[in-house]
Amino acid sequence: MNYDFTRQETALFADVTKAVKEFTEDGKLDCRKNALDKKSLQPILRSLAKTPYLKLGLEPEDGLNGHLSLMGAMEVLAAASPSAYLAVEASTRLFGRAVCQWANPDQKKRLLPQLLAGEVIGALALSEANVSVENQPFVTSGKKDGSNVVINGKKQYVINAPSADWIAAAGTYDDSMALFFIEKNTPGLVVNPPLETMGYEGALIAGISLEDCQIPESQVVLPSAGQDxxxxxxxxxxxxxxxxxxxxxxxxxxxxxxxxxxxxxxxxxxxxxxxxxxxxxxxxxxxxxxxxxxxxxxxxxxxxxxxxxxxxxxxxxxxxxxxxxxxxxxxxxxxxxxxxxxxxxxxxxxxxxxxxxxxxxxxxxxxxxxxxxxxxxx
Ligand SMILES: Cc1cc2nc3c(=O)[nH]c(=O)nc-3n(C[C@H](O)[C@H](O)[C@H](O)COP(=O)(O)OP(=O)(O)OC[C@H]3O[C@@H](n4cnc5c(N)ncnc54)[C@H](O)[C@@H]3O)c2cc1C
The missing domain is CATH 1.20.140.10 (Butyryl-CoA Dehydrogenase, subunit A, domain 3)
Incomplete structure (x- = not known):
């Protein structure tokens, strides 16, 4: 194993620092009064989009070492602002990876370039209200209704939920694990007011309710055999x-x-x-x-x-x-x-x-x- 970062990696870390410097100075993002709504998160994402940072772990990047380069760059961004880091990561690395991994080719074409340009904000909803999802089936579930799927459930602690253009929510469908891709303003998607958390105060974190939330069946993704x-x-x-x-x-x-x-x-x-x-x-x-x-x-x-x-x-x-x-x-x-x-x-x-x-x-x-x-x- 080589314990040194390459010149290209060191340059990436410097670029990430520079890209967010003006936003993160004096810890101004890590407090509740400057919470990262869409208007304040987008410029940070756009600035990072000028570096390879957002693509790491999603698309191969010439000269960089995938997860290793990503870990180094993550450390740099998280040190600059933990709240901005969480909001950026939830959008690109959690939601973005769900798109890369499970969305159909049309959805990928529509969502991925915008996500990597910082134009679209994503969120991923896994945690359930009242139960640990570790060893318990999801309560959130979808039922087929013609060419649509109707989803019901409650999700907790979703980073970016109030600012997200898209939320990928985990649940069950047809007795299988599934991810539901839900666009903002879909009827039946209710985003609760942001929670006041200890730590990461600048990130917007909220629960969501899915109340007979209807999405086209094409926005439901099922894992391939063996995928958990x-x-x-x-x-x-x-x-x-x-x-x-x-x-x-x-x-x-x-x-x-x-x-x-x-x-x-x-x-x-x-x-x-x-x-x-x-x-x-x-x-x-x-x-x-x-x-x-x-x-x-x-x-x-x-x-x-x-x-x-x-x-x-x-x-x-x-x-x-x-x-x-x-x-x-x-x-x-x-x-x-x-x-x-x-x-x-x-x-x-x-x-x-x-x-x-x-x-x-x-x-x-x-x-x-x-x-x-x-x-x-x-
Ligand atoms: C600020 C913040 C942001 C978050 N962002 C997101 C997000 O964007 N999307 C999302 O889906 N979730 C998010 N979460 C939720 C987070 O992932 C969960 O809180 C976490 O996985 C723990 O789940 P839980 O709260 O249900 O606690 P539980 O899993 O119920 O755990 C409660 C306690 O019981 C223990 N415990 C539970 N089961 C076992 C077991 N089998 N063996 C031993 N001990 C056990 C745990 O260790 C813990 O101490 C966020 C949470 C916070 C606080």
Whole structure:
């Protein structure tokens, strides 16, 4: 394995930083009052569309290393603004991948170029109200009605739901798992008011209700034999969360390190005190180890996707739990300055818990790693 990023990858990371700099300065996107509605998300997507970022993981890109380049770029964007990162990723990497994977050729032709240009915003609705979708059938279901399908169900915590032009909702159809592609303003699609979350405050997250929501049958996609839609979506979510964890960890570490070098106590910068130096050393060790594991997972997704699943669960547990520790230590190092709203370490800390529960939760990831090692699951 080569541990260095190529010149092209380094250039991509610099381009991503430049593309979002004007939007993400001073942490202004990571608060509720600047929530990322369509009007404010589109310019960010359009700016990123000038770089290869949005295409990564969806289309092959010359000179870049697929998932590995993507993980590096995800870290950069998530460090700049966790909220913008989540909104961008939900649209391109969650909804976009659903389009690439399951939409019919006409839908792909219609949706993909617009999505990759930042003109269309997407969302993916997997989680159900009142039940865990981990080992429980979906309550959301569709029934055939002539050439249409009528869907009923409730979905929770859908990133971008209030701003999305299209939502892909998971459910059952004809006793099979299915994804329903629902365009905004479809009668029966009700988008609830945005939730007030802890962390990622700038991202618009809301529940949706599908109340006799009618779509043409051509907008229902069924997986091919052997495909497990929820498991595939969980992999994409976990990958998104690994990028988020690296981003918030490095943002919190940088903020704490800069503070410790410039803030003085007894005429010395506080980094000169062993208690602070040790904290920074622990944080850096966790950050470096998280990066190694996340990048190795990305590498394995390219070279041996089957093995990557277990590695992804291990990385999910380690990187998300380390991120919480790193962010917490960063606030300790920074004293009161860290607790002021807008501080990057504080923003990161608020996002850290969500990373552990969303996608495959760290409890369920541990169960899956154990089962896989014991040979209970393939
Ligand atoms: C800010 C935010 C944004 C989100 N965005 C989206 C989105 O865009 N689209 C979407 O579909 N969802 C989204 N989600 C939902 C998220 O993916 C789910 O919350 C997550 O998968 C956990 O599911 P749950 O809330 O139903 O909790 P549950 O899965 O019910 O878990 C509750 C607790 O029980 C534990 N648990 C549950 N089952 C088991 C088991 N079998 N073994 C051991 N422990 C178990 C869990 O680890 C957890 O501690 C978002 C959530 C948040 C907070």
């Amino acid at each position: 839609i929820p498991a595939m979506i969980r992999m994409w979510e976990n990958q998104m969360i690994l990028g988020a964890s690296l981003g918030i960890s490095s943002a919190a570490f940088d903020a704490a390190c800069n503070f410790a070098k410039s803030h003085k106590s007894g005429s010395k910068p506080v980094i000169a005190y062993q208690e602070i130096g040790f904290k920074l050393a622990e944080m850096l060790t966790l950050l470096q180890t998280s990066q190694l594991l996340a990048y190795r997972t990305a590498w394995t997704l390219e070279t041996n996707p089957k093995e990557a699943r277990e590695l992804m669960w291990c990385a999910k547990v380690f990187c998300t739990e380390s991120a919480e520790q790193i962010c917490s230590q960063a606030l300790q190092v920074m004293g009161a300055a860290g607790c002021v709203e807008g501080n990057r370490a504080q923003t990161a800390y608020r996002c850290a818990k969500y990373n552990q529960v969303t996608g495959t939760s760290t409890e369920i990831a541990r169960v899956k790693i154990g089962d896989a090692e014991l040979g209970y699951r393939e």
